[in-house]
Amino acid sequence: xxxxxxxxxxxxxxxxxxxxxxxxxxxxxxxxxxxxxxxxxxxxxxxxxxxxxxxxxxxxxxxxxxxxxxxxxxxxxxxxxxxxxxxxxxxxxxxxxxxxxxxxxxxxxxxxxxxxxxxxxxxxxxxxxxxxxxxxxxxxxxxxxxxxxxxxxxxxxxxxxxxxxxxxxxxxxxxxxxxxxxxxxxxxxxxxxxxxxxxxxxxxxxxxxxxxxxxxxxxxxxxxxxxxxxxxxxxxxxxxxxxxxxxxxxxxxxx
Ligand SMILES: *[C@@H]1O[C@H](CO)[C@@H](O)[C@H](O)[C@H]1NC(C)=O
Ligand SMILES: *[C@@H]1O[C@H](CO)[C@@H](O)[C@H](O)[C@H]1NC(C)=O
Ligand SMILES: *[C@@H]1O[C@H](CO)[C@@H](O)[C@H](O)[C@H]1NC(C)=O
Ligand SMILES: *[C@@H]1O[C@H](CO)[C@@H](O)[C@H](O)[C@H]1NC(C)=O
Numbered sequence: 237x238x239x240x241x242x243x244x245x246x247x248x249x250x251x252x253x254x255x256x257x258x259x260x261x262x263x264x265x266x267x268x269x270x271x272x273x274x275x276x277x278x279x280x281x282x283x284x285x286x287x288x289x290x291x292x293x294x295x296x297x298x299x300x301x302x303x304x305x306x307x308x309x310x311x312x313x314x315x316x317x318x319x320x321x322x323x324x325x326x327x328x329x330x331x332x333x334x335x336x337x338x339x340x341x342x343x344x345x346x347x348x349x350x351x352x353x354x355x356x357x358x359x360x361x362x363x364x365x366x367x368x369x370x371x372x373x374x375x376x377x378x379x380x381x382x383x384x385x386x387x388x389x390x391x392x393x394x395x396x397x398x399x400x401x402x403x404x405x406x407x408x409x410x411x412x413x414x415x416x417x418x419x420x421x422x423x424x425x426x427x428x429x430x431x432x433x434x435x436x437x438x439x440x441x442x443x444x445x446x447x448x449x450x451x452x453x454x455x456x457x458x459x460x461x462x463x464x465x466x467x468x469x470x471x472x473x474x475x476x477x478x479x480x481x482x483x484x485x486x487x488x489x490x491x
Contacts (some may be wrong), residue, residue, distance in 0.1 A: 239408050240333035252299035262295070262406075263369045264288055264302040266310065266443035270362035273346040276311045277325055281395045288311030288349075288366040292332050300352050303365055307351045314354065322347070353439045371488050372396055374410040375418065378481035381462035384420045385435060388486035395422035397434035398465070400442050407465060407485060414467040420484035423463025425475070427456035432463065446472035 265284060267276070271286075280287045290296050290312065303310060313325030318340050322330050336353040344356035348363060357363070381385060381395075388395045388472040398404050398421055411419060421437035432440045432450065443450070446466070452475045453461050466472050467483075476482075 243248045248286070249267070250332075253265070255349060262298075264299055265367045265369065265438075266302045266364065267367060268364050269365060271311075272362055273311055273315065273359040274404055276363075276365040277313070279400060280325075280365070282314075282344055284367035284369040286368065287311060288368045289313050289324045289326065289328060290332055290334075295332075296334060299349060305351075309348040309350045309355070309363055310356070311357075311363050312347055312349045313368075315359070316345040344415060370410070371487055372406055372410050373486050374413055375486060376413065376483050377416050378416060379420075379484065380481060381424075381460075381476075381478040381484075383419050384402070384482075384484035385422070387467070388484070392486040392488045394487050395420060395435050396487045397436040398442070398444070399434060399438055399440075404444055404471070408471045410485060411465065411467050411471060414483045415463075416467065416482045418464035418466055418476070418482055420462065420464050420482050421473065423473065425453055425461040425463075427453070427460065444473050446470075446474055449473060449475040 264411075267279065271279060279288050279337045288299060290299060297305075301310070313320055314330065315325065316339075317323045322339070322417070324330060334353050334483040337356050339356050342450065344358050346357050347354045348357045349366070373379075373392065375384075377387070385395050395405065396403070398407055407421070423432060423440070424435065425432050430453075434440065449472075455477075459479065462478045464474050464476055464480075464482055466474060
């Protein structure tokens with residue numbers, strides 16, 4: 237009976253810990269300074285991640301909120317690269333589109349947003365703009381898990397803790413630039429306690445393990461195991477000895 241109560245208590249504790257996890261989001265920032273498109277891009281790249289990229293209707297709604305739903309024209313990170321081709325500032329193809337009118341082939345080669353729809357605009361015009369900040373950054377250096385933690389803590393906040401499906405999705409967005417087949421996460425195994433935990437102190441609630449890897453800890457006495465995510469495929473989590481040299485993902489400071 238006592239044991240039963242203990243198990244129940246532990247389960248409740250786990251639920252409580254799991255529900256405390258704090259989300260990571262793409263953040264948009266309205267910059268109330270008039271600049272041409274190129275200057276605005278430089279400003280965003282230096283102080284944030286880039287000019288705003290819009291992937292779906294949710295992003296669009298967030299974007300509208302950053303200007304308090306005011307009907308003003310602001311630069312977004314969309315530019316014409318060819319007569320019929322538009323691209324996001326970081327080179328991503330345009331999948332979600334919301335033009336007020338079909339873009340014409342004139343020389344208005346940059347895009348502004350107003351009221352949630354997009355319009356063509358001359359790139360030399362000076363307007364306010366919206367930057368975005370990804371809270372995750374892929375570091376293309378090959379380091380051991382412990383070195384990766386140190387790097388993230390010195391330069392950013394910490395190695396990323398993937399405590400929800402939402403964060404797993406954000407992780408997959410930065411993975412395409414990885415140069416190693418797997419990339420370190422802030423996932424660590426405790427050999428003595430026999431559990432996996434995140435560097436932010438949380439135990440693992442949401443998980444995305446590749447089959448067999450969660451329990452593949454046989455030689456953990458010899459070397460601590462840590463968790464990485466596959467750069468390709470289904471982006472499953474893999475267990476590796478911590479000395480393996482991999483790219484890694486840091487969580488950035490909030491702005
Ligand atoms: C970044 O922000 C600072 C402070 O607002 C500003 O002085 C600086 O010029 C910005 N960087 C660029 C490239 O505009
Ligand atoms: C934007 O402004 C900068 C600095 O004033 C200038 O050098 C550049 O040519 C302008 N770019 C465009 C596309 O107008
Ligand atoms: C990291 O390792 C990968 C795969 O072995 C290699 O292709 C890449 O060039 C390495 N990167 C650095 C910065 O050494
Ligand atoms: C971990 O997952 C990978 C990819 O699915 C697989 O090749 C490997 O055998 C797994 N490790 C163990 C110990 O099952």
